[in-house]
Amino acid sequence: MSINKAQGQSVKFVGLDLRIPVFTHGQLYVALSRATSPDNIHILLPANTLDYTTRNVVYPEVLLD
Structure with missing residues (x-):
């Protein structure tokens, strides 16, 4: 299902x-x-990483007139 x-x-x-x-x-x-419970959330992260972050992708060209 899409977001x-x-x-x-x-x-x-x-x-x-x-x-x-x-x-x-x-x-x-x-x-x-x-999710109905935090226990039911599963996240696949990049291999061999200790960085538990993801980028917030923003396209500024879409916001500019």
Whole structure:
């Protein structure tokens, strides 16, 4: 299910693949907040990393007139 389709819905399990930063502003929050329990959230991170962060992808050219 896409993040936009998940808005307003609850799901039992949420799995996120964060090996490549793909989230735009707010999408990570929406993805994580859809799970009915924090125990049901599973996140796939890049191999051999201790950095538990992901980029907030912003396209400034879209915001400019």
